[in-house]
Amino acid sequence: MVPLTPVVAFLLASVPFYANAQVQTPSSLIGTWSSGSGKVVTGSGFANPSNTSFIYPNCSGISYSFAEANAAGETWYEIARYRFTSNGSQPTCITAVMNWVHGTYAIQSNGSIVLTPNGDGYQQIQDPCAAVSNFIQDYNDTELIPNFWYAYTDPTLGSALQLYSFDGTPLAPLRNVTPATTVLSRRGNGAVKMNIGDWTLASTAATVVLAVAASLL
Numbered sequence: 001m002v003p004l005t006p007v008v009a010f011l012l013a014s015v016p017f018y019a020n021a022q023v024q025t026p027s028s029l030i031g032t033w034s035s036g037s038g039k040v041v042t043g044s045g046f047a048n049p050s051n052t053s054f055i056y057p058n059c060s061g062i063s064y065s066f067a068e069a070n071a072a073g074e075t076w077y078e079i080a081r082y083r084f085t086s087n088g089s090q091p092t093c094i095t096a097v098m099n100w101v102h103g104t105y106a107i108q109s110n111g112s113i114v115l116t117p118n119g120d121g122y123q124q125i126q127d128p129c130a131a132v133s134n135f136i137q138d139y140n141d142t143e144l145i146p147n148f149w150y151a152y153t154d155p156t157l158g159s160a161l162q163l164y165s166f167d168g169t170p171l172a173p174l175r176n177v178t179p180a181t182t183v184l185s186r187r188g189n190g191a192v193k194m195n196i197g198d199w200t201l202a203s204t205a206a207t208v209v210l211a212v213a214a215s216l217l
């Protein structure tokens with residue numbers, strides 16, 4: 001093991017300074033973010049809205065994407081969540097939820113973020129102890145991210161984002177998994193159940209180009 005030189009020691013000592021730099025600007029949200037081992041990532045590797053299916057990640061986790069405004073002025077978000085919850089009264093009953101939703105986000109004047117779903121989200125719930133143990137249902141909840149969210153640079157995670165659930169509970173820290181923003185966009189006509197149509201992956205470094213005009217959405 002090479003001993004730390006004074007220079008390295010100095011750099012390490014300075015890390016907390018950078019870790020504390022928290023920013024809350026619209027541009028600091030932009031990107032694709034993933035918790036933990038980064039196995040859960042928004043986009044075509046998680047959900048396939050054309051047939052309301054999921055691709056199961058190897059680990060649980062959450063992922064958020066926030067895109068810059070497209071030509072139509074829409075700011076898109078997408079969320080992929082794979083979570084397990086245990087039931088306190090029945091600890092052996094572990095419920096798994098795969099959840100996919102996207103829509104448009106708006107940063108409010110007070111700094112909170114309102115996520116308005118597009119109407120085509122869905123989730124799969126597996127609860128071995130329930131009467132119906134495995135089913136898929138629509139998910140179209142509007143969500144609020146309270147105004148104390150922030151982006152920061154973490155010594156381990158790198159570019160990171162701290163979000164909170166509506167009740168102020170911190171979500172797992174998210175790290176930037178790609179400089180591009182990965183969201184699924186719809187193309188073709190939506191004249192099918194729950195607007196689930198034909199989807200394509202849109203991903204560019206600077207601007208997300210949605211494959212559809214706003215009129216189709």
Ligand SMILES: *[C@@H]1O[C@H](CO)[C@@H](O)[C@H](O)[C@H]1NC(C)=O
Binds near residue numbers: 048051053
């Ligand atoms: C959904 O479509 C994908 C891609 O065509 C396919 O691989 C997958 O098996 C389908 N899933 C279901 C549940 O139909």
Ligand SMILES: *[C@@H]1O[C@H](CO)[C@@H](O)[C@H](O)[C@H]1NC(C)=O
Binds near residue numbers: 055056057058
């Ligand atoms: C899960 O891990 C296996 C073995 O490493 C790999 O073959 C598979 O592609 C992984 N699945 C996903 C969705 O990442």
Ligand SMILES: *[C@@H]1O[C@H](CO)[C@@H](O)[C@H](O)[C@H]1NC(C)=O
Binds near residue numbers: 087088089090129
């Ligand atoms: C836990 O299980 C009990 C009994 O099945 C059920 O009544 C209750 O709603 C469950 N709680 C949660 C949080 O799922």
Ligand SMILES: *[C@@H]1O[C@H](CO)[C@@H](O)[C@H](O)[C@H]1NC(C)=O
Binds near residue numbers: 119120194
């Ligand atoms: C989904 O929620 C949004 C926001 O509340 C609403 O405008 C839209 O009509 C809903 N779509 C469906 C299919 O329920």
Ligand SMILES: *[C@@H]1O[C@H](CO)[C@@H](O)[C@H](O)[C@H]1NC(C)=O
Binds near residue numbers: 110112144146147
């Ligand atoms: C900020 O504005 C949103 C939307 O108007 C509201 O729901 C929320 O309660 C406000 N306060 C905080 C702390 O987010």
